[in-house]
Amino acid sequence: MNGRFKWSMYMAAKYQPNEIEGKWQQFWENERTFYTNEASLAPKFYMLEMFPYPSGRLHMGHVRNYSIGDVVARYKVKCGFNVMHPFGWDAFGLPAENAAIERGVHPAGWTYANIKDMRGQLQKLGLGYDWDREIATCHPDYYKWEQLIFLRAYEKGLVYRKKALVNWSEKMQTVLANEQVIDGVDYRYGLPVIQKELTQWFFKTTAYAEELLDGIDNVLEENWPRRVLLEQRSRIGKSHGARVEFRLEEAIEGETTLPVFTTRPDTLWGVTFMSLAAEHPMALKLAEGTDKEADVNAFIQKTLSEDKRKRGSEDYEKQGVFTGKYCTNPVNGTKVPVYIANFVLMDYGTGAVMAVPAHDQRDFEFAQKYGLPIKVVIHPDENTSLDAAAMTEAYVEDGVMVNSEMFNGKNNRESIEQIADYLEEKGWGGKTINYRLRDWCVSRQRYWGAPIPVIYCDKCDVVPVAEDQLPVMLPEDVKFEAEGGSPLAKCESFVHTTCPKCGGAARRETDTFDTFMESSWYQLRYASPRFEKGPVDPAAIEKWLPVDQYIGGIEHAVGHLMYSRFYHRLMQDLGFFPKSVSPEPFHKLLTQGMVCKETRFTKDENGNPVWHTDDDIDENGMSKKNGQKVLTGRVEKMSKSKYNGVDPEAIMARYGVDSARMFVLFASPPENDLVWKDEGVEGVHRFLSRVWNMxxxxxxxxxxxxxxxxxxxxxxxxxxxxxxxxxxxxxxxxxxxxxxxxxxxxxxxxxxxxxxxxxxxxxxxxxxxxxxxxxxxxxxxxxxxxxxxxxxxxxxxxxxxxxxxxxxxxxxxxxxxxKESTITIAIQVMGKMRGTVEAPAGCSKGEMEKLALAHENIQKHIEGKTVRKVIVVPGKLVNIVAN
RNA sequence: GCCAGGGUGGCGGAAUUGGUAGACGCAAGGGACUUAAAAUCCCUCGAGUGAAAACUUGUACGGGUUCGAUUCCCGUCCCUGGUACCA
Missing domain, CATH: 1.10.730.10 (Isoleucyl-tRNA Synthetase; Domain 1)
Structure with missing residues (x-):
């Protein structure tokens, strides 16, 4: 002990996290440490993590997401900010309905019980939330505002109805979500799923395409991960082009032209046929009453019945059928045949494509298959020309225009705009911008969601529910069965109502909202979670929005993050809060990676893997299930099916909450995927013990x-x-x-x-x-x-x-x-490290050079050589160039 | 196919502007303490040569720019993610 501090002589208490953690969680709760103080004058900081679906079990992905958020929130509190850090539940959704069907429990009861369990688990993680602001989206006090927003948007013409295709199971007599359809068959019975047309409700997201792009450029550019912005930009899919109207031989239902969208008006003189999508409103009409009718109908039926995903796949064969009709190219009066083609999408452009086989690969293949003419209108350059008969693929590069009347000899790229102007001038079309973004279909044929507040009356047609009649409550007395359609549609007491307009008998809409509706505005509701006069208190929005830091999984890069950006603007335009508030709900975004773990498996007789949990393996690495040697597979996202999940509660019980949190933060930077290692948790636990013992x-x-x-x-x-x-x-x-x-x-x-x-x-x-x-x-x-x-x-x-x-x-x-008082200078000879030397900080360049040249090992290396040049980087390094 | 991001020890990862590659942790090996084990503490740890000093080599691969490249440029390979008949 000489010359040292005395050490405490008693045996210090061992670090036992479970003995202290509950105590401090209680302390923070009692002291309301992390509850927002509305009276505070400190600058605000709104911290938010994506809220979870209350599945009932906390998983490591949650632990990671919420631990990251908690560090930021705690840091901001310590930096003196008035922090708002709320929590809630994305509580509507399919699993609750599945539980109802499989176990006979009511979705509401199941959901609220899960919320209770998960809240308890989260509180055990020691996360600093303002629980006074907790919301559950399945609560009528939440979804009634959603119904109101919908009605206001309807009044403004931002909501409309149209027919759209859904996945329909004949066996179950119900509509299926995309994730319930696997390779064209349903998830439960494995029976075929067909595409059926239903009238559904849509939000006009497309009206906001340009604003959504502006927000990216003006607000989010520097603050969101580039990847996410890229994905959003490509989803919006803005492209400049031209609209061209091809004349029909005879008017069809009053339409005399067939408009197309093209980004290549420079190839207009090379059009040799026209392709329409099978869903195109004119598709059936064109052949009506002709000898082609049967063929065309059969082709359309066949195409429509095929699975969407199959239609989009690479090896899908390009097919088409001639309608027997022609249309006329306005620029040169050429008559071209109109085909229905299975690769044309109704969702993009006008659903009709002018086909230029010489300069588009798909059109080229289609033309070859059906013996349609190929007409070259662009040559690579003045001296190189193309021969249509000899082409083996389309020429899609730029070049010189030919066979294009007054544009002959011009560069095609430079002519695109002039041609569009020319079309405009002649009244044949003009410049236009097309977006890939589609309007948002919000109708879901499910029970566990917010009812769409609309009534259908035979006399008055579509009648919105009066605002003072909201909420349209989700009825509780319904039956859940796998087959036989929506429980809501079968609930007589719900369906039968009176028309608000004429008072006659009427039916309620039995579809519910897409659950993305709830998660599109929860960040606004948190600012005034119990406000009773509207969805949000404008003063609270002005105070708290935007969210300063948002954290969540990359899987929401387009879906949720696009819908909430749209919805925020929508609510702002509907006057729910002022224009002075930023048009973007989330100013900074951090997308955290997945939590992964290596998989363990044996092989069955067919060579297929049999996944094992750690508990299925004995101490010799053999399977307790079948006695075989257990192999180690790839590192994959923790999942139930791969048996590679780790239960957070077990980890917390064993090592304590602090070690669990610390490990997920320490193992890798937040945006990377994290590989779970039990040994790693032990490592941080050891570290915390050392701090404790010290x-x-x-x-x-x-x-x-x-x-x-x-x-x-x-x-x-x-x-x-x-x-x-x-x-x-x-x-x-x-x-x-x-x-x-x-x-x-x-x-x-x-x-x-x-x-x-x-x-x-x-x-x-x-x-x-x-x-x-x-x-x-x-x-x-x-x-x-x-x-x-x-x-x-x-x-x-x-x-x-x-x-x-x-x-x-x-x-x-x-x-x-x-500041360091002495610095270590690296010495190189010809760029190779040959030694280091200590020097006082602020040492001059000359002194550094002197010290370097005096170094024993350096002298050895420059012996017999001429020093040509000495490069000195102050405070860092000396490099001697000698030969 | 296209777009984006990556490739660094046995592993997760550091290296913020071109300036000592491998911080920190895990795993492994050796040692101390102990009757023993656990726990704890100390040491070693990219590869190669060497007793050591030191030297060679090394950030996917091949080139280039530079006094100097994990970092910048060109080309190639591989991995991961997104997207895909977008007219």
Whole structure:
């Protein structure tokens, strides 16, 4: 013990997380540490993670998502922000209905029980939420506002009805969601699913295409992951082109022209036929009453009955049928045959395509198959011409226009705009912009969702439910069966109603909303979760929106994130909150990676894998199921089917919450996939134990030491080093946490700091050393408290500090204290490392060069050579060029 | 096919602007303590040569720019994700 601090002589208590964690969770709840203070004048910070579906079981993906969010929220609290960090439940959805069918439990009961269970599990994670703001989207107080928003949008013409195809199972007499259809058959019986047309409700998302693009350019560009923006841009799919109207031989239902969209008006003179989608409204009409009618009908029926996914697949054979009709190319009066083709999509452009086989590969293949003419209108250049008869594929590159009247000899790319202007001038079409984005179909033929507030009357047609009649409640007394259609449609008491207009007998809409409707505006509702006069309190929106930091899975890159961006603008335009609020709901986005684990398996007699959990394997690596040697498979996303999931509760029970949280933060940066390793959790658990033991062992010294006054003069050289490292660590950790969210490196720096503190032994009797050690330990606990809050609260208290570490200010560093007094200079000869030398900080270039040349090993390397040049990077490196 | 992002020890990952590659952790090996084990602590740890000092080599592969390249440029291979008859 000579020259050292006394160590506590009693046996310090071992780190036992389960004994302290509950206590501090209760403390935060009692003190309302993480509840928003509406009266606070501090700047606001709205922190939000994507809310979960209440499946009933917390999984590691949740632990990761919410741990990341909690670090940011805790950090912002410590930085003095007035933080709003709410939580809720995306509570409508299919699993509840499946549970009802399979186990006879009511979706509502099942859902609320799951919420209770999951809330308990989350609270055990020690997450700092404002539970006063909790919402569940299946609650009428939530969905009634959604119904109101829908009605207002309907009034404004932003909602409409049209026919659309759905997946229909004859066996089950019901509509299936896309995920319930696997390779064209249903998930339950494996029987065929057909496409059936139903009238459904749509939001006019397309009206916002341009605004959604503007938001990306003006607000999100720097703040959202590039990947997500790219996916959103490509989903919106803006493309410039021209509309061209081909004349029909005779009017069909009053239509005299067949409009097409093309991005290549420069190939207009090369059109040799026309292709229509099978769904095109004119498809059936064209052949009506002709000898082609039977063939055309058969072809359309065949195409429509095929699975959407199959139609989109690569090896799908391009087929078509001639309608017997022709239309006329306005620019040159050429009559071209009209075909129905199975590769033309009704969803894009006008559902009709002008076919230019010479310059489009699909049209080329189609023309060859059906013996249609190929007409070249672009040559690669003046000296190279194409021969249609000799072509083996379409020429899609740029070149010189030919056979195109007044455009002959011109560059095709440069002529595109002029041709569009020419069409406009002649009244044959004109410039246009087309979007890939489709209107949003919100009708779902399911029970467990928000009812669409509409009534159908034989006399008055479609009648919206009066606003004072909202909510249209989801009835509870319904039967759930796998077969026989929607429970809501069979619920007589729900369906039969009176018409609000004429008072006669009428029927209610029995479809419910897509669950993306609920998740599109929950971030707005959180600002005033119990507001009774509307979906949102405008004052609260002005105060809290936008969300400053949003965190969630990359799988929502387009779906949820596109719908909520649309919905935010929609609600703003409907006047629910003012235009002064940002048009974007989420200003910063972090998309975290998946939680994965290696898979373990044996093989059955057919060579197919039989997945194993860790518990299925004995200590010799053999299967308890079949006695075979267990093999290790790829690292894959944790899933029930692969048996590679890890139960968060088991981990928490074994290592404690802080270790579980810390591991998911330390194992990799948030945006990467995380590979789960039990040994890794043990590692961070060991680290936390070392912190715990260090504080316990030095507690007596730490408690009696005076607060460090910042005066470094009296410190021993080790003391000076520790003081410097303290400030360097604050700087490094702050930078890692602040914008980069690189918690893995922040934790690594804390570990290095901890290792240095453990090694530190102050000079005997040096009070300044004792103080600087105290300062270091307090800083360590403060920094770690955002990652491992429970142990840090306990240690903070143990160290005799008052208050909660959760509300103590984040430490700040002194720029001078961070600076090194001596620097290590790297010395290279011809760019190769040959040694290092210590030099005082601020050492001049000349001195650096002198020190480098004097280095023993360097002399050896430059011996007998001429020094041509010496490159000196101040404070870093000297490179000697010699030969 | 197209678009995007990657490829660094046995593993997860560091290296923020071109300047000492491999921080931190895991695993592994060796040692201390113990009757023993666990726990804990100490040491080693990219590959090769060497007793050591040191040297060679090394960030998918092949080139280039540079005094100097994991980092910048060109080409190739591989992986992951998104998207796909988009007219």
């Amino acid at each position: 504080v316990q062992q030095r507690l007596d010294d730490l408690k009696v030491a005076a607060a460090f006054d910042g005066n470094t003069a009296g410190l021993s050289s080790d003391g000076k080093e520790l003081h410097k490292l303290t400030h360097q660590t604050i700087k490094g950790v702050t930078e890692d946490v602040h914008e980069r969210f690189h918690f893995n490196t922040a934790i690594a720096k804390s570990m290095e700091f901890m290792n240095a503190i453990s090694k530190f032994r102050g000079e005997a009797g040096n009070a300044q050393d004792a103080s600087v050690q105290r300062d270091a330990v307090l800083v360590l606990v403060n920094l770690l408290s955002v990652f491992a809050p429970h142990i840090c609260e306990e240690l903070w208290q143990l160290l005799g500090q008052t208050g909660s570490i959760s509300t103590v200010a984040w430490p700040t560093y002194d720029e001078d204290a961070v």
